[in-house]
Every structure is written in structure tokens, then in C-alpha cells.
Amino acid sequence: MxxxxxxxxxxxxxxxRPDLAGKPVVVLSSNDGCVVARSAEAKKLGIGMGEPYFKIxxxxxxxxxxxxxxxxxxxxxISLRLSDFINRQAGRFPVWQYSVDExxxxxxxxxxxxxxxxxxxxxxxxxxxxxAIGIAPTKTLAKAAIWRAKETGKGFYVATDLKTIxxxxxxxxxxxxxxxxxxxxxxxxxxxxxxAHQLISxxxxxxxxxxxxxxxxxxxxxxxxxxxxxxxxxxxQHQQSMAMTRTFxxxxxxLIELEGIIAEFTTQLSRRMRQKKLLGGGAVLFxxxxxxxxxxEEIAYTRSYRLNRHYMAKRLLFERPTxxxxxxxxxxxxxxxxxxxxxxxxxxxxxxxxxLIPQNxxxxxxxxxxxxxxHYQDHNKRVAIWQTSSERGQERLLKPATExxxxxxxxxxxxxxxxxxxxxxxxxxQVK
Amino acid sequence: xxxxxxxxxxxxEPKVQIVGSVQAGFPIHSDGYAGEELNLSLDKLLIKRPDxxxxxxxxxxxxxxxxxxxxxxxxxxxxxxxxxxxxVICYLDQGFNxxxxxxKDGSATLxxxxxxxxxxxxxxxxDDQIWGVVTAVxxxxxx
Numbered sequence: 001m002x003x004x005x006x007x008x009x010x011x012x013x014x015x016x017r018p019d020l021a022g023k024p025v026v027v028l029s030s031n032d033g034c035v036v037a038r039s040a041e042a043k044k045l046g047i048g049m050g051e052p053y054f055k056i057x058x059x060x061x062x063x064x065x066x067x068x069x070x071x072x073x074x075x076x077x078i079s080l081r082l083s084d085f086i087n088r089q090a091g092r093f094p095v096w097q098y099s100v101d102e103x104x105x106x107x108x109x110x111x112x113x114x115x116x117x118x119x120x121x122x123x124x125x126x127x128x129x130x131x132a133i134g135i136a137p138t139k140t141l142a143k144a145a146i147w148r149a150k151e152t153g154k155g156f157y158v159a160t161d162l163k164t165i166x167x168x169x170x171x172x173x174x175x176x177x178x179x180x181x182x183x184x185x186x187x188x189x190x191x192x193x194x195x196a197h198q199l200i201s202x203x204x205x206x207x208x209x210x211x212x213x214x215x216x217x218x219x220x221x222x223x224x225x226x227x228x229x230x231x232x233x234x235x236x237q238h239q240q241s242m243a244m245t246r247t248f249x250x251x252x253x254x255l256i257e258l259e260g261i262i263a264e265f266t267t268q269l270s271r272r273m274r275q276k277k278l279l280g281g282g283a284v285l286f287x288x289x290x291x292x293x294x295x296x297e298e299i300a301y302t303r304s305y306r307l308n309r310h311y312m313a314k315r316l317l318f319e320r321p322t323x324x325x326x327x328x329x330x331x332x333x334x335x336x337x338x339x340x341x342x343x344x345x346x347x348x349x350x351x352x353x354x355x356l357i358p359q360n361x362x363x364x365x366x367x368x369x370x371x372x373x374x375h376y377q378d379h380n381k382r383v384a385i386w387q388t389s390s391e392r393g394q395e396r397l398l399k400p401a402t403e404x405x406x407x408x409x410x411x412x413x414x415x416x417x418x419x420x421x422x423x424x425x426x427x428x429x430q431v432k
Numbered sequence: 433x434x435x436x437x438x439x440x441x442x443x444x445e446p447k448v449q450i451v452g453s454v455q456a457g458f459p460i461h462s463d464g465y466a467g468e469e470l471n472l473s474l475d476k477l478l479i480k481r482p483d484x485x486x487x488x489x490x491x492x493x494x495x496x497x498x499x500x501x502x503x504x505x506x507x508x509x510x511x512x513x514x515x516x517x518x519x520v521i522c523y524l525d526q527g528f529n530x531x532x533x534x535x536k537d538g539s540a541t542l543x544x545x546x547x548x549x550x551x552x553x554x555x556x557x558x559d560d561q562i563w564g565v566v567t568a569v570x571x572x573x574x575x
Contacts, residue, residue, distance in 0.1 A: 018523045018561045085483040126511035127484045422486050431506065431521055431528040432492040 001135045002142040008101035009037035011129045024065040069414035073421040139230045140223035143178035169197035179220035245350030260406025265351040270325040279321035281355030286313035288348035312339045478568045484511035494544040507568040519566040
């Protein structure tokens, strides 16, 4: 069974703007670049996912569409509430949160599923966030069921018997099947396959021709045939990498500011790694350079993509797996200095931690035992400091000093954010 | 035993330490309390349904006669059904309002508690909505 919050970001915004119920609403991405969420009414107006803001500006104003900058603090808060609620309702049945607004629940029998679905739909609508639910034997089929639930507008669809499943597969377009990506879709276009049913009816040889190595594709087909392949084991596997990327609100030419930004990324990523008890084996750092460095203002103004933008990246390996902020930052800073050229503007940066391994799996490097150098002792001392500060709930107070160097201009622009954050005393909704 | 209660053991130490000493205390019978909370949680006291409870900041004085002032925090239960006499959060004219709900003969009226603002009858506009019920008021005197 799968639970999916419809147009989730829009629902979150509407929660504190009940007057927008039933009216077209869109949410824009970081820096207000393009559409990342649309209400059903906005979809009907033909506003596409990912459409750049400047393209739909006219339509938005003509059709009185309301628009918001994305406010992730709010969305995460509401997602957490929904998640707590779903987990509590599910009780002994395992819940797998797939994304900020999707949950899979493995339920033993159909009657229990139906009751649980009703409880969840009611509870979520009491909170004010509508959800749809699909019930089927496999995850892919459940996602197909939820597609139908949304199509029919009922918000609930059960496809557990063969006949219903077959009928469902006969109407769902191949492109709407969960797990069929853009690339596969392109390939499928040439075959003139339309529905999922046509796809799974292909002989094995044909299927193999379509994609020889794509494991997900073949698992998807098996799942459509009712064989559960995307088991929860996948979620138990630890995360392999972890990234933080931002396009700046306005670009910068200063190394010192870039250093500050990278420091903040590092602080956040290493904190997350410590929370998840992971160590990173290396990282990739990138910065994006604008080749006409005097056109900064023009970019902010038109958001044109005509300018040449160069990604410059460096991959580095840590001396040993770690999640210690200062150690990682020292490496990243060296990499940053090697990428940076003065006189250019930079408008985007990102850090990805690679080769993550669970803390308890980390091999003790031999040479550390042989030469317990002061270098390693310092590292271990700092690890201990992070440990105690997090035990005391003071981890956020500790920051590398470079983090203070960054100005605030790089922060993504969010001109139209509601600014609400139920989790902060400064972001609470106000009441007269 | 009696001696130790009447006379400080070490007269030079501050009294606080002696009061806290084991000899002056009562033995603790923990048997009866097994499994119970060891402390009172304000969260549990004030928030019955955490998923659908929100905090809001009061900005006006329309409820001053019932002791809700500017700057107070109100605990709002979104999923609770509003009853006659409840203090509620209602959404009116694109904003949240704090009012007393008065239900009579199927019509709903919102009353201010400042002795000034006139009652507002709701349900005229589609957007009017009782958003939630106030279950507690928090006023922090020191932070």
C-alpha cells in the first residue's frame, strides 16, 4: 500500500492560506527559478512541472494563479507530522518513507489495508493535508493504483485481484509507470507501446532488446506482473553519498565568501553524517563560474541561460574515512583554492560526500596504530568534542570560523516565501 | 538521627548542601511508581495530538478580557471539533483571528473579548473557516 500527499508543497502552503483551497497555486524552486509543485487547478491551466517562472509569468497573472517560493522548513515539518501519524496508525506494519510525501506500508491482508487506508485518509484531512492511497500486491502496482486514484479523483484505489490489475495496466500509460525513467521512455517511444499492459505482454527477447542491463527496468516489469522485487532491504542499505548544492541568490567574486559557503555545507553534511553514524571516504567539490564576469546583475534579472557557465570540480579522497568537520573542511578548502581563479563570478557551489560507510565498519588504519601522530590525535580529539557537544545538544553552536566569512547575499532568493516555520519561534503564524 | 536533623553536621558549609544530604531525606519507595513518568512533561500536558497541533503568536488585544495578550503563544489543535464557547482560530479576510465561538440555532458567531469589537457572524464567505481550537495559552515571563 502506498500513501501519497497530493501536490504536497501546495497543500503545505494552503494549510496556512485556507482561502486558496480550490484555486490554482504553484510553488517555485530555490531562487524562484521554476515550478516544483502545482495544484490540480494549476495543472489544468497547462502549467508544466519544471517550467521556468519567466515563461508562465503572464499566464500566472492572467489566471490569478497564486505562487510561493519554496519553504522547505515548513514542508519538512509537515512531512514529519504526517510521517509520525502514518507510523503510529500503521502500528506493527513496516513503513518505508520513500520521499518527503510518499510512504509504503506493508500490510498483511486486504481488510486491514482498507481500514488503515481509511484512517490515514481521514487523519490526514483533519490535519489539512489531503493524501491518496493505492493498494496492490507490489510497490510498482501500488503506485499504478495511486495514479488511478488521482485520475478518478477518489483518492483511493484497490487493485488486488487479477482482473482489476489487468484493467489498470491496460489504461496506465507506460510513461506513468513508477520506475520508467525518461531514458527508457524515449526508447519505448520508438516501439509505439502505449500502455503498461502492452509492455509486459512483450516476449522476453523483445524486452531484453529494449534494455539489456537496466536492472530497475526488469524489476519494474516483474513488479507489474505481481512479483515483489523492490523489497525493503533496499532501504536498509546505507546511503552511499550525501550532497548539498546551492545556486546563490547573487553571485560572488570573492574566495573568502566561497570558503564561508563551503564551510557551511561541510558543517551541515558532517553533522548529518554523524547523526546517521556514517563516515565519508572522500568528496567532490564543485563551483560554477560565469565566464562573463561583469554580467552578474543581468543574470539575476533575466535568468537567461545564454551565458557560459563552467562547472569546475575536484574529487578528493580523505586520508581515512571521517565525519569530522574540521578535517574535511581543511581538505575541501585546499581543493577550493585550486579551483578558484580571481576576477570571475561564481554563482553555484556544491559538496558531495562519497563512499559513505557505517562508523562501526570503518577499518582501523594500520599506520595510525604504528605512528599515533599528533595529526591523528588532533583528529580524534575533535571527534570527541563533536560527540560531547552533540550529547549536550549544543552541536549547532560549534562552527568552523570560516563559516562566519560568508555574507548573506549568496542565500537563495525567496521573494515570495510565506516565511512560516512551525518549528521556529520566529516563524510561527500570527493571529490577531 | 535526631541530632543530625536538628544540627548542621558541618556548620561551615552552606545550608543548602546540608538540606540536600541523604541523612535528612526520606527513603524513596519506588515500587509503586514503576513504569510511571519520572517528571512532568509540559509537552504531554499541553499537547494531546502532536501531529495536528501548532503554536501561533498572538499579535492583537481582542481577547484581553480573558487574559490573552499580545506576544502570548497559543496552542492550537487543528483537528479538534470546535464547540460552543471554545476560543478558536478562524480564518477571516486572509488572516488568522482569535475569537470566542458562539453557536446557536445552527449559526456561528465570533465574539471578541475586549468589550469593543462587534460580533462577527461567519459562513458568509466560502473562505471563512474555523482553523483550529485553542487549548492552551503560554506566556513566558523570562527566557
